[in-house]
Amino acid sequence: MKIRAVALNTFKEAIRDRILYLLLFFAVVSLVLSRLLSLLTVGDKIKIIMDAGLSSISIFGVLMAILMGTGLVYKEIDKKTVYTLLSKPINRNQFILGKFLGLIITLFIMLAVMTAIFIIIILLHSGTISWKLFVSLGFIFLELCLITSVALLFSCFSTPILSSIFSLSFYLIGHLSWGMETLIKKITPGISKILTQVVYTLLPDLENFNFKTEVVHNLPIPPKVFLFSLFYGITYTFFILMLSMLVFRKRDFI
Amino acid sequence: MPEEKALEIKDLHKSFKSGLLGKKINVLKGISLEVKKGEIFGYLGPNGAGKTTTLKCILGLLFPDRGTINILGSDHLSIKSKEKTGFLPENPYFYDYLTASEFLNFYSQLFHKQKTEDINKLLELVGLKKHSHTQLRKFSKGMLQRIALAQALLNDPELVLLDEPLGGLDPIGRKEIRDIILSLKERGKTVFLSSHILQDIEMICDRVAILVNGSLANQGRLDELVSQEILFTEITVSKISRKELEKFGKTLTYFGNKSFMKIYDQDKVDEILQLVKEKNGTIHSLVPRTQTLEDIFVGMVKKK
Ligand SMILES: Nc1ncnc2c1ncn2[C@@H]1O[C@H](COP(=O)(O)OP(=O)(O)OP(=O)(O)O)[C@@H](O)[C@H]1O
Ligand SMILES: [Mg+2]
Numbered sequence: 001m002k003i004r005a006v007a008l009n010t011f012k013e014a015i016r017d018r019i020l021y022l023l024l025f026f027a028v029v030s031l032v033l034s035r036l037l038s039l040l041t042v043g044d045k046i047k048i049i050m051d052a053g054l055s056s057i058s059i060f061g062v063l064m065a066i067l068m069g070t071g072l073v074y075k076e077i078d079k080k081t082v083y084t085l086l087s088k089p090i091n092r093n094q095f096i097l098g099k100f101l102g103l104i105i106t107l108f109i110m111l112a113v114m115t116a117i118f119i120i121i122i123l124l125h126s127g128t129i130s131w132k133l134f135v136s137l138g139f140i141f142l143e144l145c146l147i148t149s150v151a152l153l154f155s156c157f158s159t160p161i162l163s164s165i166f167s168l169s170f171y172l173i174g175h176l177s178w179g180m181e182t183l184i185k186k187i188t189p190g191i192s193k194i195l196t197q198v199v200y201t202l203l204p205d206l207e208n209f210n211f212k213t214e215v216v217h218n219l220p221i222p223p224k225v226f227l228f229s230l231f232y233g234i235t236y237t238f239f240i241l242m243l244s245m246l247v248f249r250k251r252d253f254i
Numbered sequence: 255m256p257e258e259k260a261l262e263i264k265d266l267h268k269s270f271k272s273g274l275l276g277k278k279i280n281v282l283k284g285i286s287l288e289v290k291k292g293e294i295f296g297y298l299g300p301n302g303a304g305k306t307t308t309l310k311c312i313l314g315l316l317f318p319d320r321g322t323i324n325i326l327g328s329d330h331l332s333i334k335s336k337e338k339t340g341f342l343p344e345n346p347y348f349y350d351y352l353t354a355s356e357f358l359n360f361y362s363q364l365f366h367k368q369k370t371e372d373i374n375k376l377l378e379l380v381g382l383k384k385h386s387h388t389q390l391r392k393f394s395k396g397m398l399q400r401i402a403l404a405q406a407l408l409n410d411p412e413l414v415l416l417d418e419p420l421g422g423l424d425p426i427g428r429k430e431i432r433d434i435i436l437s438l439k440e441r442g443k444t445v446f447l448s449s450h451i452l453q454d455i456e457m458i459c460d461r462v463a464i465l466v467n468g469s470l471a472n473q474g475r476l477d478e479l480v481s482q483e484i485l486f487t488e489i490t491v492s493k494i495s496r497k498e499l500e501k502f503g504k505t506l507t508y509f510g511n512k513s514f515m516k517i518y519d520q521d522k523v524d525e526i527l528q529l530v531k532e533k534n535g536t537i538h539s540l541v542p543r544t545q546t547l548e549d550i551f552v553g554m555v556k557k558k
Contacts, residue, residue, distance in 0.1 A: 001363065012351065012352070080343065081349055083313075084343060084406075086313075088365065089336035
């Protein structure tokens with residue numbers, strides 16, 4: 001109930017933010033561009049539309065999550081609204097969860113809007129919609145949840161600009177770290193192999209949420225991979241949320 | 255039966271680290287005080303004394319280095335104590351995209367009990383009824399102060415903590431808010447308010463504590479702190495020659511045909527009255543001055 005109240009208020013604030021609509025506008029432009037791009041290519045046009053479209057949705061979704069998420073807690077402290085809010089009978093964990101859920105609702109709606117436009121574009125090209133598309137979109141959403149929790153974590157102790165840089169780095173590292181997996185296979189067993197393994201485990205691997213290839217080339221999605229990615233996303237998000245609560249628990253509001 | 259306490263602070267210490275070197279600034283240096291149920295307690299102190307810091311510690315917005323705080327018998331961080339507390343911060347600021355009633359509605363959902371006050375009644379109480387659908391971004395400073403008071407009273411709190419409740423208000427507003435505070439007391443509520451404006455405190459508080467530089471310089475009942483002893487008497491007379499008045503003291507000023515003087519010796523006051531009667535003079539005013547809170551306050555601050 002208390003969490004819901006905070007979440008709804010966060011949602012109300014978020015949907016008033018112009019950044020959101022600016023990003024949504026660019027996302028739509030980008031979706032339309034991917035359609036135009038497909039006209040210039042030879043070969044399977046629908047594959048280009050799918051590939052570029054999913055990428056656009058993912059990137060603009062992530063930008064929304066980062067740019068809005070990093071202000072979530074910071075703004076409340078900066079504007080001192082947190083003074084009265086936290087003097088009410090709500091504990092700090094509920095506050096953090098409320099803020100998180102508020103932005104998640106917003107992102108869900110934005111994702112739904114982008115998806116609708118995307119589907120229209122696909123249907124106009126007489127393509128068919130496969131259920132795999134929704135799996136892929138579902139994992140984009142899960143990735144957004146994780147990125148939001150990371151942005152929220154940084155937002156608990158640093159300014160929006162710094163937090164944005166941190167979160168963006170998290171995102172980039174997360175999409176490049178899979179290269180280390182191949183690296184590990186090539187290293188001869190020994191201390192360096194173990195170290196690389198440790199670093200790889202600690203770093204986020206956001207490629208786990210990437211099901212674009214499976215959708216575009218209509219490849220099978222093994223249940224094992226699906227379940228692992230789901231588990232990975234949920235646990236990671238949960239862990240980062242716990243960390244935010246821990247950081248926030250003993251924070252002084254000066 | 256011991257008198258019940260609404261708020262009890264024991265040996266509260268708080269310091270801030272400043273700069274990269276982490277130099278410690280001690281802001282609160284061992285505050286202990288008790289607020290009894292049903293009284294209006296004034297927390298006085300010059301700018302920067304640590305009033306706001308104390309209030310933030312009470313509300314769990316700052317974590318003290320040392321000391322305990324109890325609200326109505328429970329720990330100050332407990333949900334139970336927060337259900338019974340209301341807080342008005344200094345220079346309040348709220349979600350500016352909400353209207354006054356949306357805002358109060360949001361905050362009322364944060365209380366467990368459904369017994370929250372009627373929002374329209376609250377808006378009427380603080381004089382914002384016609385602005386219930388105005389966005390808070392369009393509120394003036396005084397209006398924000400009023401909505402802040404309204405949100406502090408949402409849960410019909412037992413203990414109301416107010417940081418500079420009369421800040422930013424015009425004279426009429428000050429009187430209205432003072433009346434609301436007094437009506438809270440009539441309904442058996444406890445009020446703890448901070449201020450550096452002595453007049454306000456003098457007018458409504460039962461007991462006060464004076465905070466200077468992070469420690470309490472004095473606390474007690476207002477009528478005990480301020481002695482009723484007459485410090486001096488101010489007399490204005492006319493039709494008496496200056497020469498005759500001069501023997502009573504040198505603190506004389508003249509304007510027109512009137513003479514004004516400050517008499518420190520009570521016996522001399524009687525002598526002057528006698529003289530005026532004999533010489534057929536006129537007394538325009540005779541004011542005995544007792545000590546004011548201001549005298550005490552200035553004295554304390556200077557001593558530190
Ligand atoms: N975050 C902080 N870091 C360092 N010093 C601080 C911090 N916050 C407050 N102080 C210092 O603590 C002291 C007390 O501040 P506080 O805001 O409690 O004063 P106050 O009694 O409320 O004053 P006022 O009447 O002006 O509101 C001040 O000297 C202030 O400089
Ligand atoms: Mg203050």
